[in-house]
Amino acid sequence: MSRPHLRSIEELGGADGILELLDLTDHMVEVNARPMPKVPALRGRTVVSLFFEDSTRTRMSFETAAKRLSADTMNFSVSTSSVNKGESLRDTIETVEAMGVDAFVVRHKSSGVPWQISRWTQASVINAGDGWHQHPTQALLDCYTIRTALGRPSLDGLRIAIVGDIKHSRVARSDVEAFAALGASVVLVAPPTLLPPSIEGWPVEVRHELDGLIGELDVLYLLRMQRERMTEALVPSLREYTACFGLTPARAARLGKHALVMHPGPMNRGIEIAVDPSELPGSVITQQVANGVAVRMAVLFKLLGSGTGLGSDT
């Protein structure tokens, strides 16, 4: 029988599934605060990181999470692998699986790869970001960060704006689903060129300018603006992008007192964030990174755990 996967937010089955993981994350935060932050919950399990695209932070976050739960970890990176020698994706998966794998943590620049991989393996597949499509653990850590920072059980009634390159963003696609599932009112803010061709069925409102909205936000979520979008005629210049959609000092001054500022990283300082984030009282950008480890521990424990609990290694 094949194991459960976490490839998209949708697979968590709505608010209950998301909240269960956020509650589990609370326990992991407690584990991480122990003098010896390691539990034997996943001893004997093997987690393989399959990163076909560079991502030092997400990979380290997953590896740290797996190690704190005492799982064995293996690393597969494209630069040192036989993928460069013409091996197909399927061959790679079947070869690695033959070594005994309980979960693959997959990052790939192509949308959908975790779904393809799950057809070729019995192991759990955890999506660590696929193309423009999904990045479910990022969305979970974002939800966790918001609810912790605002001291709320869920995101009911919060006004959240996601600003920037929605079209090419897996973070946006996962966040929209997760935020909306938890009851937030989500606004996408971008020029039409940076929105998907259709948002039919998305539980969102769309705006093409930020200034009319900024004072009413509980969360301002800024996406990374990639330089290559200029050459694709999607926006005229970074300067114009910053002027219209960047968090400038003038806009920062208009944020509500309690409003949070978030970013999935890595930040383009001076572009989407044109102020020093350390001087923004509402910035929870470093908390997002810190919470990433606990959220990923919760995900690994949920998918691979055998119900032995989170007691200390004795």
Place this chain on the structure above:
Amino acid sequence: MSSLVIKGGRVLDADGERVADVRVEGGVVTEVGAGLSGDRTLDASGCYVSPGFVDLHTHLREPGREEAETVETGSRAAAKGGFTAVVAMPNTEPPHDSLAVVEHVRRAGERAGLCEVAPSGCITMGRAGEQLAPMAELAAAGVRLFTDDGNGVQDPLVMRRAMEYARGLGVTLAQHCEVASLTKGAVMHEGSCCSRLGLPGWPALAEELMVFRDIELARLTGCRIHLLHLSTVRSVELVRAAKADGLPVTAEACPHHFTLTDELLASYDPVYKVNPPLRTAADVAALKAGLADGTIDAIATDHAPHPSEAKEQPLDQAPPGMLGLETALSLAIGELGLDLPRVVALLSWRPAAIAGLEARHGGPIAPGRPANLAVFDPDLTWTVVPAKLASKSRNTPYAGRSVRGKVRHTVYGGDVVVLDGEAQR
């Protein structure tokens, strides 16, 4: 001279339907009537006997991509699908822009002896859209359909000159309608599905702009054009209007475009990646209506084999294309809601005329006519099993699907090349 009698079937051709036996001798039909006998009998009870089918759009992959298909394996798939002629697309390596390649493909077809392989010719050298291919030389060698399929001819001036030149030769230009700058990196239809799935979209407009441009160029030049694998509502409307204006425009649609939609890409299975892409239910309905009212002249398969390893790549890296020869008849019977005479017209005599093959294929089943025939059971239900297909590749989107209507025998040049569903060569 030994004789073959196809016995107990209903003969169906452009002249209508009747219960009759068909005697074949020396590669031609010698008698059509009741109670015939001969040296060998082919049982056709419960079956229709029709002119063989003609596929305007087959990728045989040889030369260059023999790991996917060869002229022989593709011909075998064609014969099993009831096709007695296929137009071989030019996007081989090297492409069909020289007499040597065209003759290689034709002769490989003759060696296989399973159906007529009619090579198309390139419109431009290397299918690069710049310099015209030697169309007169290729036309003199029998090429009737010219296309850069896989690529559309992007430059309107080059296409205009190609049309003017082709008109002088009396040949047809077939366009792969895709404005390439609008489809860079595209994986699937642009719409709500691709937006949700995070995949780059292939907008309907990229096809329709070129359909419009080429219809207007045909109006200007008087060249006969054929529009390949139409896939959108507006493309069908544009062709309908062009025909109402009396322009020399024909068009084809593929079974996958009138049976499948872009929702299937939610599986991220590259078997559903094809160019042009699977589109929406509204597009499917428009194609069916176009086939029903004659706006679209022919069903063509766009049979595009790829080896498993190519289709096991990430979706954006996997090549587009799907098999089609062995399932076309079933899908046409089962999905179009048309009566059999119209289905067979779309598969046989209409495409035969577009391909310039009407002297040998698609004609009435009558004494003196070449014996290129399909014998099919329109009610037999079967399940598509990739490993049982004759193609060298397995990339059918219909794996496991139960379909209705199956070719029982195929007669090519008077020889039984498929008997009871099994290829004889």
